[in-house]
Amino acid sequence: MTDYPDTLSFIYGAVEEANKNGVALEESTALVADIGLSSLEVMELIEKIEDHFDISIPLNILPDVNTIGDLAEKVQELNP
């Protein structure tokens, strides 16, 4: 179990690596619409998160994940 702030912090760091346009990152920042991640970059991000928390994130939950906050909440659910 990881605290939500720690989960969020890790995701901020992982997203920052692909944040080519230097978008200010907040929980409400959209991964694709705001940051412009490609589908390949989204998959790389998911993989980093999976390995860090040693969890598996099913592809079928991704349609519900738009923002950094959405992703952090899903990770919390999968890492109780």
Place this chain on the structure above:
Amino acid sequence: MLFDKFQEMAGFQANLADREVKPFGAVTEQILSATTGIVEGKEVILAGTNNYLGLSYDERCIAAAETALRRWGTGTTGSRLANGSFAEHEALEREIADFYGLNHAIVFSTGFSATMGMCATLAGPGDTILLDADSHASIYAGVNLSGANILRFKHNNPDDLAKRLRRLGDDTKRTLIIAEGIYSMYGDIAPLQEIAAVKREYGGYLFLDEAHSMGCLGASGRGAAQAAGVEDDIDFYAGTFSKSLGSIGGFCVSRHAELEAIRFCIRAYIFTASSSPSVIASTREALRIIRAEPERQDKLWSNAHRLYDGLKALGLPVGPAASPVIAVEMADHSATIDCWKALFDGGVYVNLVVPPASPSTNYLLRNSVSAAHTTEQIDTIIRAYAALVDAGLAKTEQAA
């Protein structure tokens, strides 16, 4: 607007039309042989047809289809579960099961419906599917319908598969692992010995799509699992009749008797008409020929090595090993289209592959080799690629 999402594709197609290039949906006006035809008014060597053993134009297969056409008519007009199970279909199911040394088989109307239907049905809500990231579109279509939790492992990476199976714990008892024998775009072969070992360690059911490897690999042409010596580890094989067998249709074979009950749950099998008996008859004949003439596989690989070695010698970016599918990968999209046109104008038809069919953002010039290609035809293909390099259209690995 409803149609907004199609504007990008419309623009792409308009660009191709402006360049007077028709790589998608080029019309074959006449078939001259298994490896030559007249496409869009030009006689070309067919090097992008998946006709691995050259059986699409075999006289024996044509004769078998003609006989069946006279006996059964042009179509079944119904589902296998209604009026569409003819003796031909049942015979092919027995023969394809026997080909694999197994007892249970289902024949589908297309290869797409075989993999899509099986992947949509075998795992459901509460189950997990672990599929190779580079899986075919039909597999993705199926798993997306399944209701199962969908996880991907890195392409051809048994360590990543092991890591993900370990995380599943006891849930591996309800996990379907999906891999392919030969992958359709790069032509690379799955490391099945390692994948099977991982499955034995962690559990799960292994589903193997041999669409591009049946007839091309294995001592009797069963595919990649036979070549790797891991057939006992495969729970379900899927495959197609539209590659090595030169017709159309698909199949699933299994050692699990439950396949007979699963048959009645596959919507892609239930709610579609069965294959025309003439198609089934030519498929049966092609299957007999594969068993009787293993030398076709030797010729296929001889041609594959010749083309691969020729393209590699030119310095073109091809995969790590020879295969019946040989892709030249290019990052410059516009240059790839120019190359496709130059090849076509030079009398060689190959496949232009763009995302999402291409596994990366790169474009591919995808060549598929046939046992029916002559050595001269392979050399002509190599010369056509050499002309691309000489003209500066295709970059070599050194120049890229």
